Amino acid sequence: MNQYAKLTATDRLILESYKSVLDGLSEFLGLGYEIVLHSLEDINCAAIKVINGHYTGRKEGAPITDLALEMLAEIKKSGNNHTNLIYSNRNNKGTPIRSATLPITGENNQIIGLLCINFYMDIPLHVYLESIMKIDNGHKDVVENFANDTEILIMSALENTKTEVFNNPNISTSNKNKEIIALLNDKGVFNLKDAVIKVAENLGISKNTVYLHLRNLSE
Incomplete structure (x- = not known):
């Protein structure tokens, strides 16, 4: 060799x-x-x-x-x-x-x-x-957010998710925040710094409530 x-x-x-x-x-x-x-x-x-x-x-x-x-x-x-x-x-x-x-x-x-x-x-x-x-992997017409800082990225993901949830008549009013948090979690948003705090402030709930929903999702 x-x-x-x-x-x-x-x-x-x-x-x-x-x-x-x-x-x-x-x-x-x-x-x-x-x-x-x-x-x-x-x-x-x-x-x-x-x-x-x-x-x-x-x-x-x-x-x-x-x-x-x-x-x-x-x-x-x-x-x-x-x-x-x-x-x-x-x-x-x-x-x-x-x-x-x-x-x-x-x-x-x-x-x-x-x-x-x-x-x-x-x-x-x-x-x-x-x-x-030619694209064969199923990711067609996606929109990627090229944000300059994590706060913009978090808020953009949050607003898009809120729109998705609020426009879904199959989700009851009492479950909307829970569904928003679940979708954001699926998108990996809570891996970003201060995401829990930003989401809690925007939704008008405590960060402990966000953590509760996240714990329930992991069970």
């Missing part, structure tokens, strides 16, 4: 956790992207996860590329193990590629792997656009 870096058990777990990240990136970015996760424990079979390997024929167990080694040397030479490299590239057929080599660090700030992304720019535009517009 040509051990470029000595990995600990924690390092291996870190690299393992990146495999699901590659799946998510592939789903988000769409077609045209080859994504490879390299472990530096053995550069002779460095590729431990390959997505869209049909572009190069690479599979898991493939060795690290010469360019990846060169990029790794550049990163180390820079003195900053967190240096990301973005560059133009071409494969042996002359296809233009936009590439990224991103170092992955583990214990003791040691580079333990590389995340390499190659975008093959000869993909037909209509094919690429169709792939990124």
